[in-house]
Amino acid sequence: MTTKYGQGTGQMDPAELRSIFGANLRRLSRRYQSVAGLCRELGINRTQFNRYLSGESFPRPDVLYRICGFFGVDARILLEPVEAIQPDNRDLFSHPAVSEFLGHGSVNVAEDEFPSGFYRFSRPSFVNDNQFVVGLVYVFRRDGFCFVRGYEPKEAMRQQGLQTDAASREFRGVFLRQEQGVAALIARHKALTCSFNFLSRVSSYENNFWEGYATRTVRESLNGRRAARMVYEHIQTNQRAIFHTARHGGLTAREDLHPFHAKLLNLDVPFR
Incomplete structure (x- = not known):
């Protein structure tokens, strides 16, 4: 029996498989301005990724799994045109029930209003009145939306x-444009709780600070906060601050807070 995929074998020729995969990967990658940035997001060597794009090579199963998860497709990416296997794109913000209330204007967060890159943040702990959370988040844009990604401190989770573990601590969210700043809806991986953040830019020497608050979707408790002030500092060009926060972020004492963060948090003024 002869098929269009091979001579009497019923199987696709490896070269044709590589060609289909390369074509699909090129289509998926067109949405991203920088191939180098995409490779960093995927954790794949740029040279090897170029071999996938050109149809010269297949990814290992674990790398294929990573690629499929990133682009929201499945292993049929090896066999069928990507248009045939991508799920219908249901954009919540375009739904007629809310499009005129939470539509394009709210999701279109301009780069100059809230730049992409790394941010250092500080806020009081939700569970310990004497501790503060200092962490690092990464803000990025994809398909016209502004997203955020980071990890909860191990001590806070404990x-x-x-x-x-890293998968349990990871959180992601989406930013929305607001009249006086930006808001974010953020949740941990597969969690049924989330937090709402609001941030407004404040005057500073480098114009790179935002102040606001974070709230979490839990019942009222006598032993913890549901809302707290928060500060974001854009540190994309400060490699030293990025590495220091990545290594030493977590729960900290009041006296160890960054001085300007402490000032913006108004630690001696009740939050309302």
Whole structure:
């Protein structure tokens, strides 16, 4: 029996498989301005990624799994045109029930209003009145939306009796444009709780600070906060600050806060 994929074998020729995969990967990659940036997001060597794009090579199963998860497709990317396997794109913000209330204007967060890159943030701990959370988040844009990604401190997760592995600590969210700043809806991986953040730019020497607050979707408790002030500092060009925060971020004492962060947090003024 002869098929269009091979001579009497019923199987596709490896060269044709590589060609289909390369073509699909090129289509998926067109949405990204920088191939180098895409490779960093995927954690794949640029030279090897170029071999995938040109149809010269197949990815290993673990790399294929990573690629499929990133682009929201499945392993049929090896066999069929990508248009045939991508799920229908249901954009919540374009739904007629909310499009005139939470539509394009709210999701279109301009780069000059809230730049992409790394941010250092500080806020009081939700569960310990004497501690503060200092962390690093990465803000990025994809398909016209502004997203954020980061990790909860291990100590904070442990205090709440939660798992402390990287997958459990990771959180992601989306930013929305607001009249006086930006708002974000953020959740941990597969969690049914989330936090709402609001940030407004404040005057500073480099114009790179935002102040606001974070709230979480939990019941009222006598032993913890549901809302707290928060400060974001854009540190994209400060490699030293990025590495220092990545290594030493977590729970900290008041006296160890960055001085300007402490000032913006108004630590001696009740939050309202």
